[in-house]
Amino acid sequence: MMTLAPPRPAPVTDRGSPSRAAKALSGTRGTAAYRHDLDGLRGIAIALVAVFHVWFGRVSGGVDVFLALSGFFFGGRLLRTAMTPGASLWPVPEVKRLIRRLLPALVVVLAAGAVLTILIQPETRWETYADQSLASLxxxxxxxxxxxxxxYLRAGEAVSPLQHIWSMSVQGQFYIAFLALIFGTAVLFRRVFGTHMRLAFVLLLSVLTIxxxxxxxxxxxxxxxxxxxNxxxxAWELLLGALAGxxxxxxxxxxxxRTTVAxxxxxxxxxCGAxxxxxxxxxxxWALVPVGATVLFILSAANRVADPHTAGRMPLPNRLLATKPFVSLGSMAYSLYLWHWPLLIFWLSYTGHTRASFLDGAGVLLVSGVLAWLTTRYIENPLRYRSPATPTATVPVRRRLRRPTMVLGSVVALLGVALTATSFxxxxxxxxxxxxxxxxxxxSTQDYPGAAALLSKAKVPKLPMRxxxxxxxxxxxQTTEDGCISDFDNVDVIKCTYGDPNxxxxxxxxxxSHAEHWITALDLLGRQHRFKVTTYLKMGCPLTTEEVPLVMGDNRPYPKCHEWNQRVMSEIIADRPDYVFTxxxxxxxxxxxxxMPGTYVGIWRELSDNDIPILAMRDTPWLVRNGxxxxxxxxxxxxxxxxxxGTRRSDVxxxxxxxxxxxxxFPLLKPLDxxxxxxxxxxxxxxxxxxLLYHDAHHISKTYMRTMAPELGRQIADATGWWVG
Known part of the structure; x- marks a missing residue:
């Protein structure tokens, strides 16, 4: 996962003349204040992000470097403008600059990804790409x-080729919020604070950062x-960069x-990544490490502009990153960021591999680099920088210079419209x-016998799968559709009634959820054999005494599962059902x-101690390939x-x-299989x-579960004696 390269500072047209110190907040290209070493740091960051993604499958910290740099450059420019007496606080030019900087390359990459999705990925993945394209735009x-x-029902989805654009969204939201905050505050309080505006902004940003x-x-x-x-x-990562500004x-x-700090x-x-x-x-x-290091690197060359005795002098690391190779890499960091992740995901999807080999990864990075260079030179820069026109230029020359840019902008805009329309x-x-x-x-059970084809050798006509x-x-x-299962954040016990409520x-x-998917068959049996089904369900949370449960599948800590278990066991014992099905x-x-996990034994003991029998269902197989x-x-x-x-039975x-x-x-334990x-x-x-048995990677489809109801009824009848199976 990664982030976009921050917008490079651009000149601001003011009625006033900002001071030399104010200019040093971020600098502009072509001035002594411009920090070419930070362009080089962008190059280092994008290299780390790409290399760690492609070969190590880890987060490098480059994301956080970019976030801090974005706060420094963008925040510094806005602060400089807001603190300049008489400077225009109209936000529209800044919004236009952001659009020209960010959207063209994004639209091109999204459109290319849409084509690759259709060519490489199954149609079941097209909806996800469409949703995330719209979310990215x-x-x-x-x-x-x-x-x-x-x-939980989406937890097993394949990694998206647009997953990396999350950070662009964070920054886009930050840019607009920061723009409204700084310019809005300046409009309201410029006259009140006057020369103390800088202190007011520092205090405001400090409170928000903390x-x-x-x-x-x-x-x-x-x-x-x-x-x-989230x-x-x-936000604190960007705000810390703005405070550095x-x-x-x-x-x-x-x-x-300064050299030591650098x-x-x-x-x-x-x-950081290692x-x-x-x-x-x-x-x-721990995110303080890459963010704090970025801020320190920014400050290590801070006074080279403000102090005439050190002008032009920078610490050795800063001078190294200000050299052409690093600066050139940094200049196309945004496009390289956009291209490398989707190309990696599409390559893995095409080959069926879970990781890229050294040669595969090198190929992905090479193609990404070429596409990034082309995108930067022929799409980003032409649309980002307006065609030059001197005061003496003739009108025909101006039009001739602008025409290619207008055509390119129109093509990109149409591409964005087409992508949006296609997604919808x-x-x-x-x-x-x-x-x-x-x-x-x-x-019809004759046309779609489902489980009966296995259990009673029912004939299966040649018909399309459903x-x-x-x-x-x-x-x-039905419990999912009715909202009768607690989600990850909810520790409340939600009870619903199915079967025969009377x-x-x-x-x-x-x-x-693996207990939940039996509700379809239990509901049918309850109405048929006159018993009530009361649900006590939570996503990804079986009945367990485990103090630090993990989410099955990705093994992340799930403390709210433990809290919910304590609550639900108290409710079940108080309600005293005839049987607990789990x-x-x-x-x-x-x-x-x-x-059978050892942490389930405590549940059986607690239920048995309260004379509550257990219908203990063996879990259905999970579809797993290469782990x-x-x-x-x-x-x-x-x-x-x-x-x-499918999967081999012996594997699952x-x-x-x-x-x-x-x-x-536990004599009250009644096994079901x-x-x-x-x-x-x-x-x-x-x-x-x-x-079709599964609606995802491991949950039985409601349609197939209906076909299992007769066999489930036979086993429950044998266990309970409520009816003749």
Whole structure:
């Protein structure tokens, strides 16, 4: 994951004349104040980001370097303008500058990615690309990804080729908010504070920086995966850069100290990716390392402009980064940032690999570099910098100079319109296709026998699979549609009633989403055999005594699962259902087969001590390939079949149901095992009886679950004696 290169400072047309110190806040190209070493630092940052993404699969800290530089350059320019008496505070020119700087290259890369998505990825992925294209163009991609991170049903989705644009969205939101804040404050208080405006701005930014940093720590501890994309949790990194812009013209340091600071800062930036796991630690306190190092590097050459005795002199690291190779790399950092990640993801998708080899990675970086150079030279710069026109230039010359730029701008604008229209059109197509899913509940069992094809060798006519690959995503349990399952952030116990609500016999369905997907069959059986089903469900959270649970799949800490378990067990015991229906096994993370975790034993003991019997359901298989979950619908849409898109039974299920080992210890434990309803002797296929088994990588589709109801009813009847199975 990475971030965009900050907009380089551009001249501001003022009625007043800013002081030399004010100019030193960020400098402009062609002036002595301009910091070419920071262009070089951008080059270092983009190199770290790209290399760590391609070959190491880690976060390098380059994201945070870019954020701090963005705050310094953009914030410095706005502060300089706001503190200049008589300077215009009209925000429209700044917004136009941002649009010219950021949108053209973004539109081109998004359009190229759309073409590659159609050519390389299955149609089940097109909707995600369309959604994220719109989110990227609208600069709310970070919130789109935060929603994916917090949504358990989307947790297994493949990495998006647009995932890296989250940071652009954070910066775009920051630019507009900072513009409104600084110019709005200047308009209101310029006369009140007068010459003390700088102090007022420093105090304001300091308060906001501290507030954002504290919030980042709290959000990181509560839900790091979501906090990673949170705009306010990231704001302190940009604000700290802006504060550096406020101090840069006033700082005095001897050369030996500046050199030491520059060396230490550069070493910290270079070592950050190797020493800190940013994917897990940012935007928490450890993000201070790359951000703080960037600010120190900025300040290490601060007084070279403001102090005439040191003008033109910089510490050795700064002089090194101000050389042409680093500056040239920094000048195309934004385009390189845009290109390298999608090219890497599309290459991995095309080859089926999970990591890039050295040669593969070198090829991706080479192509990314060429495309970045072309994009910078022929798209970014022509649209970013207006054609020069001197006062003596004739009108025909002006028009001749502007015409290519106008044509290029028009082409990019049309490309953006076409991309937006195409994204909306495909989304509408998918909505129409999924609307047909309403008829899934009425499918004929003769045409779509599903599990009956395995259990009773029912004949399977040659008919199209249902749900289709586009319908599968929405073939969800009724509890999800009704909002009867607590999400990741909610620790409240949500209870809903299914089956026969007037029945005197009750089964409590409790646990995570793998308990939840049985509600479809339990609801049918409850209405048929007159028992009530009360749900106690939370996403990704089985009944467990584990004090530090982890989210299954990505192993991130899930403390709210522990808190919810404490609450739900108290409620279940107080409600005293006739049976508790929950999962009793999980797949091994480290080897083939499944296991009953030791942290489940405490649950069985507590329920048994309260004379509450347990219907212990063996978990259904998870689709995993090369250690990573995969979607059956994606595989089928990409040309696979029922066998190639399934998994070997021995990889996901042990020969012996692990729950059986605990029956003697807990007589009230009633094992249920539906493995033969989803798997053959040697393989668990993706499709059985013309019905798709999974709506994602590991949850049974509602349509297939209906076909399992008869066998589930037989096993429950044997366990409870409520009816004859």
């Amino acid at each position: 609208g600069y709310f991609q970070n919130w789109e990804l935060a929603n994916s991170a917090s949504n 507030a954002s940093f504290v919030y980042a720590i709290i959000a990181h501890d509560a839900d790091q995966a979501t906090a990673y994309y 705009s306010f949790a990231r 406020a101090f840069v013209s006033h700082l005095r340091m001897p050369m030996w100290l 060396f230490v800062a550069l070493a910290a930036i270079l070592a 020493l800190i796991d940013g994917v897990k630690e940012f935007p928490g306190p 059109t495909w989304r509408e197509h998918v909505i129409v296709q999924r609307a047909n899913g309403e008829e899934l509940a009425g499918l 749900p289709t690959v586009l319908e599968a995503k929405n073939d969800l349990p 029945a005197t016999r009750t089964i409590a369905l409790a646990g995570g 999962t009793s096994t999980r797949p091994w993370n480290i080897r083939a087969g499944d296991v 990573e979950p995969f979607f059956a619908a994606d595989c089928l849409a990409d040309g696979g079949d029922a066998i190639s898109c 299920l042990s020969e012996h149901n692990p729950t059986l080992d605990f029956v003697k210890q 539906m493995s033969d309803a989803v798997c053959r002797k040697d393989i668990c296929r993706a499709v059985e009886g013309n019905v």
